[in-house]
Amino acid sequence: MFDVYNPTVARLTYRALLGRRRALILFTLPALLLLIAGAVRGFSGADDQIAADVLGGFALATMVPLIGVIAGTGAIGPEIDDGSVVYLLAKPIKRPTIILTKLTVAIAVTMAFSAIPTFAAGLILNGNGQQIAVAYTVAALVASIAYAALFLLLGTVSRHAVVIGLVYALVWETLFGSLIEGAKTLSVQQWSLALAEDVAGGELVSSAVGLPAAAILLAAVTVGATWYASQKLRTLTLAGEE
């Protein structure tokens, strides 16, 4: 067996994630959400439908996947790109321990920068009327886990992880995942909405996917991506300079 968490790996990952310039986006997106929420509340007052539209349309469909891309790929991608991951790999530490630790960090960062602002924005928009703030916060928390796992895998297998991740987050989740029926069943956003629907219980929050299917798909993607990332890290080849 192996440890699921290594505090040193976690510390290095946190510092790398929050210290880089692109971490600015981690702060910018939630700030933007709160700004929108404040403006909407100011102009149109507390409106449940508008609150649901803002949280569903911007927070869950755009902000959460983008934060997921930054945290997930950023937790490992840059280290693999520049080769400094060698200092983690040349240690008597099981590779799954490294992946699980980085996943934990990526999940924590994604949750912190997406779920908390989502909840705050919900409170600003309609004071959690009809449980909308809580529902979308639950969705953001659940989506954070799946996105972090997915994008951590992407950061492990591809040097173009950020670009691919952005395309996925913006084109698939934001556009297709919201608009096209077939794509909806294969969207982290819709899966997490299924949970939100269950929490809110009204007509304001709805998902294209049933709750049991959503739960199974979420778990399968998270576990599958994490397992595969561990496998890839075990056989990661660090090409020489030649």
Add this chain to the structure above:
Amino acid sequence: MTTLNIDHTSRWFGNVVAVNDITMTIGPGVTGLLGPNGAGKSTLINMMGGFLAPSTGTVTLDGKTIWRNEQIYREIGIVPEREAMYDFLTGKEFVVANAELHGLGKKAAQRALATVEMEYAEDRKISTYSKGMRQRVKMASALVHDPSVLLLDEPFNGMDPRQRMHLMDLLRRMGDDGRTVLFSSHILEEVEQLAAHIEVIVAGRHAASGDFRRIRRLMTDRPHRYLVRSSDDRALAAALIADPSTAGIEVDLAEGALRVQAVDFARFTELLPKVAQEHHIRLLTVSPSDESLESVFSYLVAA
């Protein structure tokens, strides 16, 4: 006693063979892995360090397979060639993190920093370090767990002479302690100064192995080639070939020059001006045409 064993190992990338059927044993003491750039040294070191799977053959440490065996890092310390480290950390934080990843504490980190004499700058961010300082901190990170095997890929690259001497002293000490120290270099003089035992790699092949002096002799005894232009190439050629120091001459019409192969280096360099003077021939160009390291190495492969 720690011994690295490379047994009939090859590694290719697509159609390119980087390491071609190499067999060698590296035991305690300092060994230099010498070869021109692109010869396959890094590929070989990466296989010894467990970062690359051999395409065929085996790479083992005291009989234990290195690839996909993270427990091997209890015995191996690695100093990679690449510059990238955790630049946002201080030198001390970096070495402490490396110690922790080995299950060790601050004391081990402090000892390693002292070994490479980097305590004076340990609280500075790595991003502010010079190349030589980075190299020493990398070295400290490889030494925290007191490994019996140390692998260094081009460790002297970019170091100034003082830093170079310091690192050489350190590696020599490690070797004298009975550790297995392997470093790669494409610079003959570096290897000569540090390693008693060398392995030469050229174009992915194992070209020579053994005592440095023997290999050095092979290198200086090789035939030397010169490109010579003169006022009368054919007359000069006739006069030179009469002497046993010259093994062959080709009249290169396209170049308008002679290609001379000399076997006795010292005698030939005396002969050439003398012959020219006697025959009233003016020498216009005399240039060695194969002094590059690559040609020295390829001669070794053939030897």
